[in-house]
Amino acid sequence: MKIIIVGAGEVGFHCARRLASENKEVVVIDRNPKVLGRLQDAVDVQVLEGSGSSPEVLKQAGITGADIFLAVTDSDETNLTACTFAHLLAPGITKLARIRNQDVLCYQDILSRELHLGTIINPELEVxxxxxxxxxxxxxxxxxxxxxxxxxxxxxxxxxxxxxxxxxxxxxxxxxxxxxxxxxxxxxxxxxxxxxxxxxxxxxxxxxxxxxxxxxxxxxxxxAPARAGWHDVLIVGGGNIGFKLAIALEKMSVNVKLLDKDNDRCEFLAEHLDKTVVLCGDGTDKDILEEENVSSLDAVITVTGSEETNILASLLAKSIGVNKCITRINKSEYIPLVRAIGLEHIVSPRLSAVNSLLKHVRKGNVISSVAIKDEAEAMEAIAEDRSALVGRPIKDLPFPRGAIVLCIMRGDTVIIPTGEDIINPRDRVILLATRESIAKVEKALTVTLEQL
Structure with missing residues (x-):
């Protein structure tokens, strides 16, 4: 499988690293030589300096011989243009684009029909x-x-x-x-x-x-005993994520306060939110947090565009007495460090985007896929008639070490399996596999026992 990725930022970097670790042929295009250098230092992939929206660059990358095309730069326009030329040069290729502009998302059906754009990924909505x-x-x-x-x-x-x-x-x-x-x-x-x-x-x-x-x-x-529900929360950061989150929580009947330090943005938020209390101030100012009596809240959610601000605001909130904080982190390298200092609930727009992409690069009838700690993957797949997983007890399946069947969905019935249970054709099967065993699990999903 050959995959072309346009954009070597955090999303492109993590996609490339994950796919290269599975011995897939990966070509990454970016205009910035520094991010390409960082990628090459960490991952065994091909890199090409240039614009992913240039048809000539796409030809150089081998677009006509590729299976999947991912456009994941920070620019919606670049991603859409890149997918347009990818469609013209290689009509049969599977295309996925990262899009954040809500106006563009309203035309998702047209983009799917005219460009055969397989999936539009909005990391902010996923978070x-x-x-x-x-x-x-x-x-x-x-x-x-x-x-x-x-x-x-x-x-x-x-x-x-x-x-x-x-x-x-x-x-x-x-x-x-x-x-x-x-x-x-x-x-x-x-x-x-x-x-x-x-x-x-x-x-x-x-x-x-x-x-x-x-x-x-x-x-x-x-x-997890003695964990109460979350009814009163403070959101720090009124950007796109904070704004959309406030709307979602209002619908869940959660009492929301939203704190942002930009006066103009606060005016916008106050005009467009119904029940949320909008406050203007800095989430890293301990006096403001104490003024708002955050220790009485169920949770503080920090989703500004700055990881440092999110980490500091969460730590301050915990020091004041908030029981739970949800912290937005973009760089995966920070996640183990942040958890080590006591911030348990971490969300990452870029890792959410990677999860959205993974199911499209899996062989077999894979419906969804979620990465766990960048070391394993939980996959939901439809068991095909010819699959080596069908028709024999789970304990006898030709599974590699590091893979496990978690659940089976048969019609409307959920089965938490034992070793004696049997997977039938058309069952939905949820599997967990380590990074080293994913390729073998993919093969077992698609070939007969004799072909393994």
């Missing part, structure tokens, strides 16, 4: 969805949904006071008897573990649980 879902799921640090929301993958921190700390997975059933679930992964420090029954949950672990939607609230009470 708003993520934060809204987290607020609706108290106790979860991370949340992904599959099978139209019927299956959830929940990330939960295990605190030192948690009764489940130091419990072997094989013994969890004795403590949690009323809910069916699977412990999909354990994040311990910088390590990702695909666990067995002999593994033990430890204090400080971030664990991922797969369960049916109706059981999520009950399961979180066991793994």
């Amino acid at each position: 708003v969805k993520t934060i809204s879902s987290l607020l609706g799921t108290p106790g979860a640090t991370d949340l992904s949904e599959f099978a139209d929301g019927r299956i959830k993958l929940l990330g939960v921190w295990i605190g030192g006071d948690n009764d489940l700390a130091d419990t072997r997975l094989m013994d969890l059933r004795k403590k949690i008897v009323d809910v069916r679930f699977i412990v999909a992964a354990i994040i311990r420090g910088n390590d990702l573990i695909i666990p067995t029954g002999m593994d033990t949950i430890r204090s400080g672990d971030l664990i991922y649980l797969a369960c049916e939607d109706k059981d999520a609230a009950s399961l979180l009470k066991d793994f």
Whole structure:
């Protein structure tokens, strides 16, 4: 598979790194030699200096022999122009574009029809969805949904006071008897573990649980007790994300205050928001936070365009007494550092964009794909008739080490499988695979057992 990426910024960088690690042929185009140099120092990909909206540059990149075309620069105009020429030069290529302008998004159907643009990705909207879902799921640090929301993958921190700390997975059933679930992964420090029954949950672990939607609230009470709902929040940052988030939270009947330091922007926000209390001030000013009595709030959400501002505002809020902070981080390198200093809830527009792109580069009938800690991927796929995964007990499947079946959706029925369960043709299957095992899982989805 050959993939051309226009834009070597954070989204392009992470897409290129992920795809190159799977031995896919990747060509990255950018006008900035510095970002191309950074990419080449870190990833084994081809780079081409030039404009991705130039047909000549696209020809040099080998557009006619490519399978997928990703336009992910910070410029909507560049991305649309690049996709236009990609369509003219290689009509059959799968095209995906990063678009943030709401006016352009209104014409998504026309773009899909005229340019055969497969997917338009809006990272800001993805972050708003993520934060809204987290607020609706108290106790979860991370949340992904599959099978139209019927299956959830929940990330939960295990605190030192948690009764489940130091419990072997094989013994969890004795403590949690009323809910069916699977412990999909354990994040311990910088390590990702695909666990067995002999593994033990430890204090400080971030664990991922797969369960049916109706059981999520009950399961979180066991793994994250005493986590109240989120009804009163402060948003720091009134840009596009903060504005769209306030609108979404108003619809959820959440009491919202929104703080921004730009007077003109505050006037705009006050005019266009119905119930949100708009405040003008600096989110890193401790006096302002204390004035607004943030310690009485359920959460502070920092979504300015500056990572440093978001981190500092979140830390200040926690020092004042806020229990939970959600912090917007763009650079993935910052995420483990930020979690190490106590900021558990992290959202990233750029990583959300990468997740939106991943399903389109997967072989097999993959519906959705979510990266976990940049080391693993949860995938939802339709089991094809000829797939090597069909027709035999899960315990006998030709799965590589580092891959696990989390759930099966058969019609309207959700199955939390055991080793004896069998995948049938047309089942929706949710799988977790480490980066090293993804290629083998893709192959198992698309070929017969004899062809493996």
